[in-house]
Amino acid sequence: MTTTPAIDIDRLNVTYGDFHAVKDLSFQVEQGELYALLGTNGAGKTSTLEVVEGHRKASSGTVRVLGKSPGDRRAVRRRMGIMLQESGFSPDLTVAESVRLIGRLSGRTDSEQRVLGVVDLTGKAGTRVSQLSGGEKRRLDFATAVYGRPELIFLDEPTTGLDIQSRDALWDAVEQLRHDGSTVVLTTHYLEEAQQRADRIGLMHRGTFRHEGTVAELTRTLPAAIQFSLPPGAPAPLVQAGPGPDGSYLIETFELQSDLKQLLDWAHAHEVELLGLSAAPTRLDDVFRAIDAEPVPAVPAA
Numbered sequence: 123m124t125t126t127p128a129i130d131i132d133r134l135n136v137t138y139g140d141f142h143a144v145k146d147l148s149f150q151v152e153q154g155e156l157y158a159l160l161g162t163n164g165a166g167k168t169s170t171l172e173v174v175e176g177h178r179k180a181s182s183g184t185v186r187v188l189g190k191s192p193g194d195r196r197a198v199r200r201r202m203g204i205m206l207q208e209s210g211f212s213p214d215l216t217v218a219e220s221v222r223l224i225g226r227l228s229g230r231t232d233s234e235q236r237v238l239g240v241v242d243l244t245g246k247a248g249t250r251v252s253q254l255s256g257g258e259k260r261r262l263d264f265a266t267a268v269y270g271r272p273e274l275i276f277l278d279e280p281t282t283g284l285d286i287q288s289r290d291a292l293w294d295a296v297e298q299l300r301h302d303g304s305t306v307v308l309t310t311h312y313l314e315e316a317q318q319r320a321d322r323i324g325l326m327h328r329g330t331f332r333h334e335g336t337v338a339e340l341t342r343t344l345p346a347a348i349q350f351s352l353p354p355g356a357p358a359p360l361v362q363a364g365p366g367p368d369g370s371y372l373i374e375t376f377e378l379q380s381d382l383k384q385l386l387d388w389a390h391a392h393e394v395e396l397l398g399l400s401a402a403p404t405r406l407d408d409v410f411r412a413i414d415a416e417p418v419p420a421v422p423a424a
């Protein structure tokens with residue numbers, strides 16, 4: 123039996139005047155997934171998510187959210203929890219009043235005490251929003267995603283400004299929501315969080331996907347690196363590259379484990395100490411840097 127995807131996007135285009143911000147973008151987020159929509163600045167993530175969340179009309183293309191049109195607000199709004207970069211709660215409201223407001227606006231039901239507990243603001247229930255610290259405000263923003271355990275949750279830069287304890291607590295709460303069946307769409311510039319948490323990643327650049335897949339699939343697009351130096355008088359190792367200007371060797375490889383073993387076997391057989399040896403698997407940061415290094419396409423002459 124096939125299930126309806128939580129999000130189904132087919133050839134989405136978003137234009138602002140004659141600027142093409144999102145270009146023929148197609149992807150699906152399956153129910154229960156944690157999908158990270160990542161990208162360079164100005165890639166079109168926000169524009170895409172605004173359409174999915176029902177805040178913006180697509181210029182063309184088809185978008186289905188929980189099997190419905192995102193414009194069908196009555197059908198989908200109640201089922202989505204959206205944590206924006208800033209929720210804009212009124213500074214004069216207390217934390218408890220703000221949480222009640224989330225309930226009224228979302229149409230979902232929940233226990234105020236439970237939500238305050240999950241976002242660790244029980245002790246601040248009577249405090250005005252204007253008197254919260256930056257991290258506490260962010261935790262209150264998170265209440266919009268937690269309240270009523272929505273089926274589909276959008277987290278936009280959720281951990282910005284949070285200390286390590288609050289970040290861990292937020293991710294524990296997200297895991298609990300996923301355990302209860304929620305689908306999560308994450309945007310973040312903290313790549314290590316996406317690397318750690320996401321089932322799949324869509325990596326946008328200039329309005330379209332450069333890569334889509336699991337972390338392993340994305341990092342497999344680039345070689346891993348082994349680096350070392352040799353003591354004076356050591357024999358030349360059996361590697362493709364010679365020493366660089368600083369005398370160290372760099373091996374770029376798609377076969378990290380077997381090439382590392384070969385190098386260690388060689389060093390052992392020749393009783394050579396590999397100085398400053400490091401073997402680093404490819405990280406998402408490297409995939410991002412490779413995209414940013416791409417040349418800017420030439421603009422055709424008018």
Ligand SMILES: Nc1ncnc2c1ncn2[C@@H]1O[C@H](COP(=O)(O)OP(=O)(O)OP(=O)(O)O)[C@@H](O)[C@H]1O
Nearest residue numbers: 138139141143161162163164165166167168169170
């Ligand atoms: N209302 C608008 N009018 C004109 N151009 C816009 C508008 N909103 C966004 N853009 C442009 O569209 C492009 C995509 O913007 P968008 O905010 O979707 O990118 P993003 O991937 O979310 O970027 P960031 O990571 O920097 O937040 C950018 O070049 C931006 O300047």
